[in-house]
Amino acid sequence: MANNEEDPDFSGVKSGASSTAPISQPAVQTYTVEAGDSLSKIAKRHYGDANEWRRIYEANRDLIEDPDEIFPGQTLKIPSA
Amino acid sequence: MRFHRTTALILIGGLALVGCKKKDTGATDTSGAMSTEAPVTQTTQTTVETTPANVPFKVTGIDLGTGVGSDKKITGATTTFGPKDTIYVSVATDGSAPAAKVKARWTYGSNNKLVNENEVTINPTGPTYTEFHISQDKGLPAGNYKVEIFTDGSSAGTKDFEVKK
Numbered sequence: 695m696a697n698n699e700e701d702p703d704f705s706g707v708k709s710g711a712s713s714t715a716p717i718s719q720p721a722v723q724t725y726t727v728e729a730g731d732s733l734s735k736i737a738k739r740h741y742g743d744a745n746e747w748r749r750i751y752e753a754n755r756d757l758i759e760d761p762d763e764i765f766p767g768q769t770l771k772i773p774s775a
Numbered sequence: 776m777r778f779h780r781t782t783a784l785i786l787i788g789g790l791a792l793v794g795c796k797k798k799d800t801g802a803t804d805t806s807g808a809m810s811t812e813a814p815v816t817q818t819t820q821t822t823v824e825t826t827p828a829n830v831p832f833k834v835t836g837i838d839l840g841t842g843v844g845s846d847k848k849i850t851g852a853t854t855t856f857g858p859k860d861t862i863y864v865s866v867a868t869d870g871s872a873p874a875a876k877v878k879a880r881w882t883y884g885s886n887n888k889l890v891n892e893n894e895v896t897i898n899p900t901g902p903t904y905t906e907f908h909i910s911q912d913k914g915l916p917a918g919n920y921k922v923e924i925f926t927d928g929s930s931a932g933t934k935d936f937e938v939k940k
Contacts, residue, residue: 702918703916704888704889704890704915704916706911707890707909708910708911709909710907710908711908712847712895712905712906713877713895713897713903713904714846714847714905715897715903716897716898717895717897718874718897719895721893722893722894723891723893724878724894726880726892
């Protein structure tokens with residue numbers, strides 16, 4: 695196992711998807727909420743800035759009523775950085 | 776003469792009764808024959824054709840490699856990558872669905888640290904291939920990784936791979 699497993703850096707990971715089937719909703723980066731998460735923590739992880747939490751909130755208004763209440767197992771859309 | 780007339784009337788009446796009885800018996804037989812025909816009609820076979828439209832959507836294969844063709848099938852199949860490789864996973868599916876969500880969740884190490892999650896919604900009508908890929912300009916950390924595929928929120932399988940310096 696690699697020595698840097700404890701603190702790996704995935705901040706610059708790029709991703710994408712395509713299909714031979716018709717796509718009814720384009721590929722979108724998502725994040726599945728884990729216990730102890732907050733929008734600020736998720737924003738820090740994906741954008742490097744916790745203050746960007748509102749971008750995630752606005753992209754998931756259909757799922758999130760109160761930005762202080764997100765639940766483990768929810769799959770949130772993460773807008774491009 | 777009176778005797779003969781009376782006898783003749785009795786005989787005619789008796790014949791008439793026998794005639795009615797025979798008719799009744801015939802009617803009963805006829806209804807019995809009809810009731811035995813009914814089940815034959817009920818056992819008529821219905822043919823159900825298996826077409827792509829009624830095959831449930833499901834994952835039939837997951838492959839890893841360093842590229843995909845225009846058909847979204849893996850080229851250069853491998854489970855060991857370099858840090859600056861683009862890592863592809865191709866998900867083969869069959870069946871139809873109006874809006875099937877296919878998600879790839881990439882994780883790292885024994886603690887399953889999240890690397891990336893990507894989801895696409897497709898409208899398959901038969902066998903299809905959907906590819907997901909990740910890369911990092913500064914290079915992916917060396918170590919053991921896993922990609923798990925989900926369809927409509929349920930895990931459909933995982934593949935392990937390694938990034939080596």
